[in-house]
Every structure is written in C-alpha cells, then in structure tokens.
Amino acid sequence: MLTEYVSAVLLVAGAIFYLAGTIGLLRFPDVYTRLHALTKADNLGLGLIVIGLSLQASSFAAAGKLFLIWLLVLLAGASVSHLVARAALHKGVHLWKR
Amino acid sequence: MSNEIYNIFLGFVVAWPLLLTIPALHTRLPWPCFWAIFPAAVLMILPGEAFVAPSWFLFGTGLGVNSEARWILAMTVIVWSMTVAVVKFSSEQTYNFRTPFFFLTLAGNLGAVLATDLVVFVCASTLMGYSFYGLLLQRRNESSYQAGKIYLIFLIIADLTLFDALLLAAFETDDLRFESVRQAMTSTADTSITYLWLVLIGFGLKAGVWPFHLWLIETFKYSSWPARLLLGSVPVAVGLLGIVRWAPLGGATYYIPGLIYQGLGIVALLYIIIRAFSRIQITEIPAWTIVAVTGLCNVALGVGLAYPSLWHKYQYLVYPLIALTGVFTMFLSYGLSRTKDESISSTHRSSLNMFKAWSENWAGLMQQRKQNIKTRFVLLWGTVVLKFKFLHCFQKWGIAPGVLEQQLQYWPNAITLFLILVIVVALSVFL
Amino acid sequence: MQTLYFALALFLLLNLFAGMWRILKGPTAADRMLAAQLFGTTSVGVLLLLAQASANTVLHDVALVFSLLAALTSVAFVRRAWLSKE
Amino acid sequence: MEALALLQDVFDILLGFGLLWLAWLALFSLDLFRSIVSFISFGLLMAIIWVRLDAPDVALAEAAIGAGLTGALFLAAFAKLQPASVNGKGSSINPQKQSSRKQLLRWLPALIMLWIASGLTIAILALPPHATGLTSEVTSNLTASGVSNPVTAVLLNFRGYDTLLEIVVLLLALLAVWSIGSSVPSIESEPGPVLDTLSRLLVPILIMVSAYLLWVGAHAPGGAFQAGAVLGAAGVLLVLSGWKLYPGLEGFPLRLVLTAGSITFVVIAILTMLVSGTFMQFPPAQASILILILEMVATLSIGVTLAALFIGSPPTDIKKL
C-alpha cells in the first residue's frame, strides 16, 4: 500500500516536471534556454515516472526495461540537445540577451 | 448460190467496211475506198432475198435484203461511189485523212439500209451518224466545228428520242422486226401515238425535216464538199427511210398526226420559198433544196398517216422516191459546191453566235454563278459576324476542347470531379 | 490507482498539446524540433502510464521503440534539414 | 469506476481531436517545416492511439516506421528540396498565391468533403456494434500456425502470400528509387564527437532491440516488420553519422541482402510446396522454425531496404552502370 502511495507521489511529481518542461518550452525566449527546459522533462519527468512505475513492476526484468527506456531517452535527449545547440550556434542563431 | 453463203455475204457487206477501218487507222491510203463499196454493189445486183438473224447477235436481230431495200441500197452504192470517185480523182489529197470515218459511215449506212429490225437499224444509223460527224469536220476550222456541234446535238437528241421509241416498241412486242412492230403498234392505240411522235420527231431531227433543219443548213455550209455529196443520202435519206420503216404506216389511222405532218411539210415548203427569195446564198441552195424535198416527203407521209388506204395504194413508190432524193441531192450538191464561198451572212452569224452562247457557254455561266454565290455567302457571314460580336466565339470553338482538357489536367479540378463521381455513385445507390 | 494513471496520462497529454504551441510558433526550425522532441518524451511517459493502467507490459516495447527512434528524427533534422541553407 | 470510464473517454476524445488537429497542422500550415514536424508528431500520437485500440503490433510498426522513418524521410526530402528550388522561395508556399487562387476551388471541395464525411459516418455508424470478424478462425487455427501471436500468425502463415508481395513492394520501391536516382547530393559534414558516440551507443542497442522484437514476435507483439524497421532506423542513424558502406559490399552482396527476404520467402514457399503439396503450407511441426528463419532474413532485408530508401541514391556500383 505504501509503495502505491510513494509511486503515486513520484508519478505526480514526474508529471509536474513534465509541466515545467512544457511551460519552459513555451515561455523561454530562445532555443538554448528552451533546450534547458526540455531536458527537465526528459530527465526528471520521465525519470520520476519510471521510478514510480518500477515500484509497481511485476518483475525485475520489467523494471529493468523501464530503466532502459529512461536511459535511452536520457541519452537521446542529451545528444539531441547538444546537436541542436551546436547546429543553432553554427547557423548563427543569436543568444537571448535581456 | 446457196442460201447460207448468201446470208453470210449479207453480213459481210456491212462488216467489210468495218474491217477495213482497222488498217485505215494507221495508213491514210484512199485505195480501199472502192473495195469497201464493192460487196454492196455486188449485193445490189444479186437477185433474190436474203435474211440473217444470228441469235447471239445483239438481241437476236439481223439483216436482210429484199426488193424494197434494194432501191435504197442502189442509192447508197451510187452516192458512195460518186463520192469516192470525187475524192479519189480530186487533187486535194488533204481530204484523205479521214478514211476511217469514211468506212464507218459507210458501214453504218449499209447496216441501216439492210436492217430488218429496229435494233439493228438504230445501231447502224447511230454508227453512221456519229462517224459522219468525222466527215463533216474535214475542213477543221472553227465554223465547221460549230456546225458539227449543232449537228451532233441534233443527232443526240434524235437518238434519244428514237431510243425511247425503241423501248416503247420493245415494251409492246418482243419481236422487233419492222413488220411485227408495225402490227403491234396498230393494235395498241395509246402507246402507238407516243411511239409515232417519237419516231417522227427522232427521224425528223435526223433527216433535217423542217423545223429541225437548222443543222442541215449549217453543216452544209461549212463542211467540205465530199461530205456535202453524202449529206443528202446519209442522214436525210436514211432518216426518211427510218420513218417509213418504223412508223406504223398503213395500219391504224393517225389522222391528227398525219394532218400536222402534212401541215409541217407545207409550211416547210412555204418557208423555203420565202427564204429563197430573201437572202439565201448560192452555196446553201442544195441544203434548202434538201429541206424542201423532205418537206414534200413529209406531206406524203402525212397523207399516208392520215389515210392508210392511200398509203397502201402508193406505198411501193416510197422507196424509189427516197432513193431518188438521195441521188438527186447529191448531184445538186456536186454541181453547186464547186463554187467556193466561205462568206457567211450576218444574220447567220448572229444566229450562230446565239446558239454558241447557249450551247457552249452555259456551263461557264453556271460556273461563274457558283463562284458568285460562294463569295456572297462569305461576305454575308462576315457582315453577320461584324454585327454580332459574340459570334466570334463560334469561330474559335475549335480550341475549346484543348482548354477544357487543360482544365481537366489541373489536379484540383480533376480530383474534385473524382469526388463528385464518388458522391454520384453513392447517391445513385441511395436513390 | 488506475484512475490516477489515466488522470496522469491525460494530464501529460494535455501537456503535450500545450507543447504543440511551440511547433506552431517556431520561430526557428530548431524550436519546432525541440517541441517534437518533447512530444516524443511525453509520449513515452503516456505510454508507460497506459501500460501500467492496462497492465499490459507489451506497451513497454512500444515505449522502448519510441525512445529509440525519438532521437532518430532529431538527428535527421540536425544532420539533414537544418544544415542546408535556409 | 465511473470516473475511470469518463477519464478514458476524455482521453480518447482528446487523442482523437489532437490527432485531427495535428493532421490539420501538417496539411495546412503555411510553413512546410512546421507541417513536417506536425506530421512526425502525428505519427507519435497515432502510435498512442494504436495502443489505445489494443493493437500493440501496429503501434510498434507505427512507432518505428510511421513516426521514426517516415519523419526522417520527409526531413531529408525537405532538406534536399531547398537547394533544388531554383527561385529559392523556400519551404512555404507563397501566401499570396494561396489567396489569389480561386475561392471556388477551396469551398467546393470542402463542401464535397463534408458530404463524403457525413456519408461515411453514416456508413460506419450503421455497422453492427459487435462483430467478430475472423477472430475465431484465427484462434482456432493458431496452434497449427507455429506461432502464438495471432498477428504474426496471420502475417506469416495465414496470409503469408500477402506478406511476400508486400516485401516485394518494399524492394520494388527501392528499385524504383534507385532507378530514378537522386541527383541532389545530401550535404554531409563531420558528425562530431557527440553524434559519433550516440550512434556508437545507439546502433548496437537498436540492433539488439530489433533482435528482441523479432524473437518476441512469435508469441507477443513484434515481428519481422517492426524488427526490420528498428534495424532500418539503426541503418539510418549510421548513415546520418556519416558512416558509409564498404565499397566492396555495395554491389552484389548488398543486392543479395536486399533480396534475401524475398528469396527466402520464395525458397521456403517452394520447399513447402514440395513437401506438403501446397504453396506456402507450413507443416505444423516445422512451422515455427520456418517462420523464424523467414522472419530473420526478412528483418535483415527490410532493415537494409529501409535504410537504403532513406539514402535514396543508388550505390555507386549501380550508378555507374
């Protein structure tokens, strides 16, 4: 029962991080800052959800798969962020200045 | 002489000049001329009657010679021999080049004389008529051509008329020999009147009976003199012979036609007298004489038609009369034709011109008229289009399919149509 | 509990649609691509929640493929679409 | 449970409308790039919908092909289109032209479309709410098919003939693409260390996942297509990271790999015909192993074909012929 609650809390937290990422994506002024927001959703949002779900996983393997997904998303997210940022710089997208 | 050989000889008389035509086509020798007449002359003096009618020939018709025909045959031989002699011994060698026509005319003439039935008569007289055209034109100048043309037109009309008469006869009887036709015609009154008129007009045209004499005068004036010698016998005498042979004389009473024919003959005589006193030229005299003679013959024939009994009484005179006419006119022509007079009176010129305008230019006139109509139509359309501008689109309708097709190629249009199809399919299912 | 999963999935979905505004807005292609990236990540989340809700672990495989291929389009974008002159 | 049902319904409705909205964006955005991104998102959403519809096999295929590969294809094409347009108008259609286009041409199709939509709606709604289709037939024959995943059974056994043709379609598309040949060279630059690392890490994983999907396909969602798509994704990733096929392999070996799926299919089909007398009739005992062999080779072929399709231009070996 406790696991359920913990997991629920984690899931909700994850969802909130997603929300944060989305708000960031919408509100932040330029590509680079938006990248930052995006990673919040990738890393923490999905991370928390994965943890929350793995608490309820039926087997170790299933949980492992969940983590694998998370790792992959992390990897992809990080690399893509880097690539996009590099490409943006390369193309001369200006940094946001207040 | 056995009958067989006699019969064959009969055919040979006609065929011989025809056969001679073939060598004459290339060579221009006058030599066979006498030889061409020779069999006919022999036939003339051979006694007895002959008759030949091979079943395969034409419609099973034939030739024959009897005492009546012998008169005419004699005339023919005489006239032709005279002509040949004149041609042969004249110094004017230019006349010799028409030998084929000479032979053909001769053959036709002989055929017509020896014919025992309508078909052979028609065949032979047509052959004679057309080839005589060749003899008429020996002078080869424009006036002779004109005259020849008039002759030809009369000839054609005459032939057509006779053709119709022939058909009428054939319609009435299967046997087209002169005797049976005459009998058949006397028995059917209404056809026979038509037939009679056709015959009278047809041969009237051929023989130059007044009022169909125009061609006779013209051709006589403009043809060469050997042809003039033949004129009296070839078309005229044969034409008269035709009337005698064809017309149902001595059968039924044709009172009114007979009366008319007599009248015509008298009018002809009167007319010629008036002409003779007015402005006739010396070269035309034989021609007018021929017309006068035919007029006389007409009176006689008219009498015969109106009073069959009279005809029966004097019928034996007819053939010698015709023969005499031919010979007489020949001599007349011969005597007068040595005077060379080419001049043409002004009245004749004008009448000739009128004829020319009618006979030759009408085709041209038609053509011109057609052109006019065409131009007018184009102009009319032009004005209409100018008046109503919207008609322009009709002139451009030809490009419409192209534009439409372009529209169809346009993707949105095409697919929209496609969808409409879907809807229509579905709708038609619903309805 | 299932209700919670669904509610969260719904929430994430709404989130996702909100993120779509960035796709609409741009202004650069990179921004749109980032939104798509978020879209992918969020979808993974949604899928995982749905898997949990329907107790169907097969969906993890779907999520796995999602996460693997999410990178692919971005890489394609960076390497192809965005390198060309605009 | 009321709330749950309500939530589910809301979720479905939201998904549906989101999908429509994305489709609208993809089709009618003024910016072409936005359209493509919307389309990629559309694919992702579509996959979720497949999940909602209890079609995980389809979801897998959609995720791999619809969302991943198709998106990459569009992006690459989009990129190549830019230099190809002579007047450099760029991605978007000139809005002026759009507005100048006759209005009729817009609203008439729209009306028609409404009509069709309503007609089809009526037609769909008229369907009975319950229908079993071929479920019972599939289930009852499942044991004889050699696999326990019904979708795989249908794909490779019951309707294996379709699948054979479909692999040929894929190969044919590649042949066509090669035949047409793309003369626009894709712009390549140094991949950079991060991408390099990414591909080094990701490609093996992708291959492993592909193998996993292939294996799992026999009894659970997955199978040759999904596996092949993932493998293809690996190939695409390799291509994107600047990796090139060893020139010696570009000729016959490559073609052999490309055709291997079809060839194996044909060979096995003929073998089955020789054994059982009927074309593609797998003997139940050997069915599973045969299907596995088939799937393995097909996966390889599909993967390579998809990657080749992404590259677009024929290998030099073909090109120079």
Added chain:
Amino acid sequence: MGITFIDFPWAIALILLPLTGGLSCFLWPSVSKILGLVTVIGVMLSATGLGWLVIDKGVYHYLVGGWGAPLGIELYVDGLSLLMLMVTALVALGVSIYSIHYFELSYQRRFWPLWLFLLTALNALFLSADIFNLYVTLELMGLAAVALATLTGSHDAFTAAMRYLLATLLGSLAFLFGVVLLYHSFGSLDIAVLSERFESNITAWAAFGLISAGLVLKTALFPMHFWLPPAHANAPAPVSAVLSALVVKASFYILLRLWLEIFSQLDTDVDILFGFLGSIAIIWGSLQALRQTRIKLLVAYSTVAQVGYLFLAFPLAEKVGVTAWSAAVYLILSHALAKSAMFLAAGNLLRFGGHDRIADLDRVAQRLPITVAAFALAGVSIMGLPPSGGFISKWLLLQSALVQSQWGLVGVMLIGGVLAAAYIFKVLGRAFTQAPLPHEPGVVPATMEWAALLLAGGAILLGFFASEILAIIEIGSPFGAGEVKL
C-alpha cells in the same frame, strides 16, 4: 511426387516465375536481358499450361497455404481471369522481345526487374480471389508502373509519373477503404464468401462507392483520365505499351469482378452513370486524340476512348449480361494486343525519326513497312473494323445495345469508331507522305519491328477465333448463368 503435367501448379508458377526472374535480374544485372526473356517465355508456357488445365477441367481453385477461404488467401481462375492471364503473357512476350534492343545497357538493368515485378503484380492480380490481396497487388502494380513510367528520365515524364503516382495511390486508398468497410460488414476478404454474405446495406453502398471510384480513377474513365495521357505518352515505348494494354485493364478487371460477384446484388443505377461517362470518354478521348500532334499522346488518348467502351458494358449488361460482358472482355483482349502494338510501333517511329510529331513522319511507310503495318493492323482493331478482335467486341456491344434499343449508346459507338478511324489515319496518312528533305533516319532493329507486328497480328487473329474465345470466357460462368438468348 507424381505431379503430372496437367497437375502442375501453373498458377503458382505464374506468380513465382516473374518474381524470381525479377529478383534474379536485380541480382545479376549483367544478364538481365536473358533472364528476363527466359522468364517471360516461362510465363507464357505457364499461362498456356494453366489454360489447358482450366479448359480441360473447368474452374481452378488454389488454397494458398492450404488454409482456405475466410482465413487464408485463395487463387481462383475462371475463363475471365484465364484470358486476362493469357493476354498478359502474350503482351509480355511481345514487349519483352521489343525491349531487348530498345533499352540501352544501363536502362536494361533498371527496366527488367521493374518490369518483371510488374508482371508478377499483374499475374497475381488476375489470380487473386481475395480483396485485400488485390489491394496489395494493386499497389505493387501501381508502384512498378510509376517507376517504369519515369524511365525516359525527361522532365515531362517525371511530372506525368508524379501525377500518375498520386492518382494511383489515391485510387488504391479509396479501394482499401472499400475493402475495410466490406471486411467489417461481412467479416471476410474472400470474394466468394463475401458474395454469399453480402447484403445490401448502407455500409455496403459506401464500400461500393469507394471501390468503384478508386478503380474508376485507376482505370482512367473520363473525367478521371487526366493522369493517363501524359504518363503513357512520356513513358518509354514498351512501358507505355504495358501501361495501356494491361495496367489500366487490371483495375477494370477488379471492378468487373467485384461488380459481378459482389455488387450485382445492389440495386443501383451506377451502370447508367458508367455508361454515360463511358460515352463521354469515347467521344472526348477520340476528339482529344484527333487534336494531338504527337503520336504517343494520340495513342494515349485513344486509350482513354477505348476505356470508355469498356464501361458501356455496364448499362448494357442489364438484360443481356453475358453478351455485354463478353464484349467488354473481348475488347480488353483485343485492345491489349492492339494498343501495345500501337505503342511499340510508335516507339519505332520515334526512334526512327528522333521525334514523334505526326506531321513530320517522313515516308515511314516505305522505310519501316513492318512498323507501319503493325500500326495499321492495330488500328484496324482499335477502329473496330473487321476482321479483328475489336470488331468482334464492337459487334457484340452493338448487338447488346440494339437488343435493348439503347440508341444513345449505339450512336456513341458508331461515332467513336469513326473518330478512331480519323485519328488513326491521321497518322497513317502522314506515313505515306514525303518530307521535302529526308533526314538521317535512326536505325530500328528488326526485333522491335516484328514484336509490334506480332502483337498487332494477334489483335487481328482474335477476330477469327471468336467462338473459341467466347467459349473460354464462359468457363465458370463469371457473368452468371442463364442468359436471354439474343
């Protein structure tokens, strides 16, 4: 195994042979020409074998995978499909012989695999008795056709092929939608099962609409023909031949098959619509053909017109089903042979003159007598003049129209025939004229000339074997039994 000659699975061979051939050509491009020829000859033999089998034993069923109707896929051969297969094989043979010398080496390698896959698709399509399988074959056929249509590599060809691709994809999708609706209404994909379970309801109607529309689009019935003329005119000659002769017919075949087997139970007036559109297609296509200045476009528009004739059978079949349908099938056969011959001949002319402008044909009648003969003979069939296959079909069509006093259709057929003569002789007339300055002609290999003549001769010969062929059509009575005797 005890497989005798007659028991040999010819139907399977018809699918596998070209498939394997295509794969082999792709694997060993340097010998693709030989491989291709061998394959096509094999296909020809298989078609003959199948024909023998079917004529001998009647309708042929084959359960692929041994599963049978609702679950698996069935192959089904009756007279109708048999004839389609045979004519496909024949046209394929002609086209293949022609292609040996038509393509340059690099194009040979592209052409053969695509062509053999197209042949696979066609054979599979005619053999199939499963609507989803039909969809797959349709797609296979469509993609192969589009790919082949681009082989000339010209700008026009690509634009045309693009349009063609979109049209064919759209058509397939509409068809698929119909398949979906049918499946979900009646729970089967097999045509025979469907026809048993079919009942007229709103979903069936929608399916019918979608399927008809999709197939009509693919068959290029007016006004859906927009894609056809440019695509067929800009493709290489052998490809144009196949496209016009077979590919267009394949979709019509499906339409016919489904109409007869399934949708005959719907009470519709669509047949009248089809007849109407077909009539317009005849007139429109012929007029357009008459307007063209290029031979290949002319021939392509002629296909538009001829497709119109096919659709005339729909309204006519109401009372005299068998006659009208036989006429349509006969027209398919004769048109396939004639039109392919015509395109091949046009290809020869193009190669000879370096262009295909009709006005500058420069005495080809003398230089390429065989080609012109092929064109003329094919033209005879297209015009529907005796003695040719076209004549027989026109005869039957007219007969069925007259029996029902369908005067409008009668008029259209006659006008169509006259217009066809007009456009064909527009070309032939020019073939005899001489340009003032003869140019340097291209060399046309004899095989190319004779291939065209072979096909054209086939079209003419069809006119002499009508009773035999009509008997074959009746095998399995695809048009339903019981016919009002004329």
Added chain:
Amino acid sequence: MNWNAWIPLLVVASSLLPGLIIFRLPEERVRTRITLNLIGAFLKLVLVGWMLWGVYQGQHFETRLALLPDLDLVLRAGPLSLIFVSLSTVLWLVTTVYAIGYLENSPHRSRFFGFFSLCVTATVGIALSGNLITFLIFYELLTLSTYPLIVHRGTEEARRAGQTYLAYTIFGGALLLLATVWLYTLTGSLEFTPRGFIHGLGEEHRTALIIIFALFITGFGVKAALVPLHGWLPQAMIAPAPVSALLHAVAVVKAGAFGIIRVVYDVFGIESAAELGVMSPLAWLAAVTIIYGSLRALFQNDLKRRLAFSTISQVSYITLGVAIAGPIATIGGVVHLVHQGIMKITLFFCAGNLAETLGIHKISEMNGVGHRMPWTMAAFTVGALGMIGVPPIAGFVSKWYLGLGALEVGEGWVMFVLAGSSLLNAAYFLPILHRIWFRKQTAAWPHEHNFGNKETAWALLLPPVVTALMALAAGLVASAPFSPLEWAQLIAQREFYQP
C-alpha cells in the same frame, strides 16, 4: 474430298497469298513480282471459270468457317456472286498487266502491288460472301486496302484525298455495321437468301426495317457514290491510273453497288422491300445521282475528274435498276455492273496512257491526241460512246433493259432520267472525242515519253484495247451464252420467277 467447298476460299486466296508475298519482296525483283501477280491472276481466272461452269450445271460451291458462335464466315458462289467475281477477276488480270506497264521504274512497287492484290482479294471476297457479316468484313478490308493505293503518290494532296476517302467510307462502314447488327438482333440470321429473309417479321418492326434499309443504303451509298455521299470519289482521282481504274470499274464503287443489290435482293427481297415502300425513294435517289453526277462532270477540265463524276452518274444506273424492282430492270442493273466496269476501266486506262505517255491530265490539253495515239483513243471512243449508250456498245444494252424494266412496272419517269443522262453524257464525252479526233494539236505535249515508233508501251496499250473490245463484244453478242446479259437474266430469273 469435296473440293467444291474449298474453291471459293481458293479464289480468295489466289490473290491474297501473292499479295502477302509481294509485300516482302525487295523493290528490284521485278520479274518475281510480275510472275507472282500473273500466276495469281490466271489461277483465279481458271478457278472462276471452273465455278462458272459448275454453277451453270447446278453445283454448289460454298466455304464455311466459324466466326462467332452463331455466325459463320461464308463464301458461296451463286449466279450473282459469279457475275461480280468474273468481272473482278478478268479486270484484275487486265489491270495487273496495265499496272506493270504503268508503274515501270516508279518507286514503292512492292507496296503497290501488295495492296493491289489485297484490294482484289477484298473485292472477290465481297462478291463471294454468303452472308452479311462476311460481306461486311471484306467490305471494310476493301476500304483499308484501297487507302494506301489512293495515297500511294505520297503528296500532300494525295494524303488529303485519302483522308476524305476514309472519312466517307468509315462513316459508311459504321452505318453498315449498325444496320447489320440491328438486323441480326431482329432476325437472328444474316444469310443471303433469294428473296430475302425478313418475311417473318411482323408489322411492328416496319419502322425499324425501313430505318435499317436506309442505313444500308447510306452505308453502301458511300462507296456507290450516291449523291450526297459521293464527295470522296473525285478527290480519289489523285491515285495512279490503274488504281482509279480499279476503284471505279471494279472494286470500290462496284462493291457499294453490289451491296445495294445484295441488300435489296437477298436481304430484304424485292417484294418485302417494295412493301416497305423504300424502293421508289431509292430509285429517286439514284435518278438524282445520275443527273447530278452528269451535270458535275460537265464542268470538269481534269480528265480523271470528269471520268469520276461520270462514274458517280453511271454507277447509279445499277442502283436504279435494282430500285425499279422489276425483273427486266434487274437485268439492266445487274448487267450494268459488268458493262460499266468494262467501259469505265477502258476510259481510265486511256486517261492513264495519256498521262503516262504524254503527260496530259487536262481535257484542254487533249487537242489532236487521236493522231498521236490512235489505238488508245479508239478504245477511249468506244468507252465513251458506250457510256452515252450508243448502240451497239455495252452501255446500250444496260440502258435498254433499264428503260424496258421501267416501262414494265409503269415507272415512265425513268425514261426521262435515262434520256437526260444520256444527253448529259454526250455533252461531256463528245467534246472530248471532238478534241481528240478533230482538233489540231495546239501545243507540245506536256511531258512526252518516247516509245519508239509505238504510240505507247505494249503493256499500256493492250489493256484498254482489250477492254474496249470487250465492251463492244458485250453489246454486240449480248445474247450469247455466258455473256453478262445471260447471267443477269439468270439472276433475275432466280430472283423473280423461281419458286
């Protein structure tokens, strides 16, 4: 065993096979080509002679091949067939000889002779066909095989003439097809039967039958050049002379006329057709054509065009004879089929000789040509006079029977038509004769070829002379056994008198 069943087919094949072989002969193999042509022609002659003899003795010659399930391809030799077959066979032989001479050293001879043979094949097929569908097949084949001959010269003008020809004939063919199919749907039979096969149809089909008849007449009328449909014929004069000769005398126009004969006699039957009330319109149409064609001919300066319009006029005599619907008129119509053929081919040969030897195409250039080419022109004269109907040439016999036939059934107006037409014929032929024989040569011949001391080549001279003699003979010995007239009488007897 039964050879008689194969002879009609052999007759057809005897020109088809040489034709097909000739197509593939190289241009320079003149000798082979000539041999092939002549062998074919003689073989056909022998076979036709055999059939003539056989039919005379009451044998049956019939080839029957299956075409459609209920329709056969039937070739059958009856009296009517034979009269046309004999005509085309004899004239083919003559024309072949002529064409060999005419086309000497001209290009594309293989093609020419190939199509020439096909053309004759088609004509013979038309003549022998025993039912409507066979007729239709050969009829269209004729259209197709004549086209290359018309455009043979390859000039733009020729092409246009060819297009016109096709526009007309294809249109006509379409109507024929319609009529045939329609008739088939009504009667279920297409077999030519003496006195027709439509008796059984009830009164309700009356309108349909009238329309069918009109369609048939329109369809055949195109080739027979009935008046509003004659436009192609003068244009087709652009073809080489042997082609024009064949076109006018034997093949095309005759096919049309023969079609009308067939339809009236063997499809509808005289009685049924008369009951339908379609005969007098047909007769009027023919009459109008006769007069119109003659009138148009008057205006032509081009010799071949004048002859063409003459053909328009003359061929309608055949139609007229049929339409008068009496036994005697039938004889006239049928016999004119042959007579017109012989005479017209003579005229065209002569026109060809003029063109080939002296380069003369216009009538205005013909002054005095009779001295340069007496034999040719003699033949021409015979032909022309025959056309006018001058006795005793063949044309006279036809007109004779036509006129009699008209009188027999009380259609007196026909006499005027005949007379008018003869007059017009004379009006356009006699000036030509006048020019040839009596005018002096006014200018040098446009394009003279030298043939030594001969007027022209033997191969060119012989055919017209032979046909002219034939025309003469046909008239002179009209009542001989096996003459055209005798055959025509046989046909009329079969149509009218036999039970």
Added chain:
Amino acid sequence: MNTVFLYALVGIGLFCLGLFALIVQAHLLRKILAINIMGSGVFLILVALARRTEGGIPDPVPHAMVITGIVVAVSATALALVMILKVTESSGQPEFPDEESK
C-alpha cells in the same frame, strides 16, 4: 464500445482532411503528406472497427493488414519523395507545372 466509433470517425476525419489537402494544396510534399494522412485514416478505421469483438481480444487480421499497409505506405512515400525531387529539379517548383501557371 464508443471508443471504436470515436476513432473510426476520427479516421474518416483524417481521410477527408487528407483528401481535401490533396485537392487544394499545390505543393507536392503536402500532397504526399495528405496521402499518408489519408492512409492513416483508413488504417485507423480498420483497426478501430476490429475492436468490436466481444471477447476483448481484437480481431488480428486487420492488424496484420494495417502492418502490411504501413509498409506499403512507407514504400510509396519513399518513391514519391524521390520523384518530387526530380520534378522540382527539372521544373524548379515542387508543384505540377500546370498548377503553377494558374
């Protein structure tokens, strides 16, 4: 079972939306997108309706059909994209030339 019909209707929506775009959009890439979306619509209907089974397990045959369909679609798309490039290359516009001229 409202979900079934909901998604089926969404499928219809997609189909029609795609069709509409196919008509009105000139850009070839959009036409291809439209075809893809139409295809998705049809697949959606196919799969959605497959869930009408009572036992809970959806009908697997449509799933297999959709997978086949997806592969066909991706093949067609790849081909179409290459062809767009070719068309654009030669005409300078990723549109049909005649529509360009409008």
